[in-house]
Amino acid sequence: MLLELLLCFIATVGFGVIFSVPKRALLLAGLIGVLTWFNYHTLPIFGVNTVMATAISSFFAALVAHLLARKMRLPATTFALPGVIPLLPGGQAYSTMRSFVEGAYIQGLATGVETLLQAGAIAGGLVFVIALFSFGKGIGHRYEPSR
């Protein structure tokens, strides 16, 4: 587990470099990646299913990212993006495609749905934090606010 966390830190920092995250944010983004990986692998032990675990880890990654972004006056994406990278459903996406290539369409559809659910869970976590932090700055009202 410790080895995995250390490797995850290096990998997240690597992704930070790919996205050209500013130097002062790089190591912090790596720590967020470690937090994400820890959550994602600890939650299923307590009986949380994978999609829910993804959503919760992405929520915490984005929460920490937004707080750090406030503090360091940087766009929140610089922290949140490397932070959620370890959650990407690369394995599921790959097996979806592999099933389709091999002609196992039903299997492919099943794993495809799994991939979409996990991607949706990441998005859900991110969006929830955006909603929390835009409190009081309502964007799309259905009715005009009363004046």
Place this chain on the structure above:
Amino acid sequence: MAKANQVMDICLLAGEIMLTYGAETYRVEDTLERMAKSANFSNVHCFATATGIFLSFEAEGKDDQMQMVRIDDRLQDLNKVAEVNQISREFVTGYISADEAQSQLQKVSVAPIHYPLWFIHLSAAVAGSIFSYLFGGSLADLLPVFFTALIASMTMVQIEKYLKVRFFAEFTASFLGGFSAIILYTLGLGLNVDQMIIGTVMPLVPGVTLTNALRDLMSGDLIAGTSRGAEALLTSLAIASGIALALTLTL
């Protein structure tokens, strides 16, 4: 008091840098409107999509001014976004003058990438190989994936340099990366071919585009959000079909 033309130039330059290097649409619009308002122009409107920015405002006692820029390239360099963010903040609070803001922005706009290219390739290779391990591979996969991810990352950058066709770079990169992963596997290097391929293409994932698409849709920039979403989807499909081709050739 800064002249209207100069402020227009500064605003559009800031917007162009931000949008090119991967800022969210709401950030571009918000920044430009704040900058124009801080220079005492009224009736400020900004409309940005993934491929262009319109900005209009009214100088006192003059007609409305309106200009647009077209954004051709969409690259990823979050450091430049952060820097422009900083400059615009200083400009809005009056900490730096219009001239200073302009020269600083021009410096950012011509500056090379934040990290040297070899370092980006190297970290793509390291990140890819580590992810092949994290996604259930073995430690023996680390070294072969290091090289395949390096191949994928370098192909991607080289092809993007010469070809204007989008998505083809991702396709070729993932094909070559996947193909070399399969070859290394058949040569006996590495134990899990699936994890090796996943690790190889991980650095190609369009992360910036995906998160920006999400952010744009959530903040109500529907055109920018859907077009970015389509771009991310097509990029992912290009990567997937590159791998699919490599698999069908070798199965």
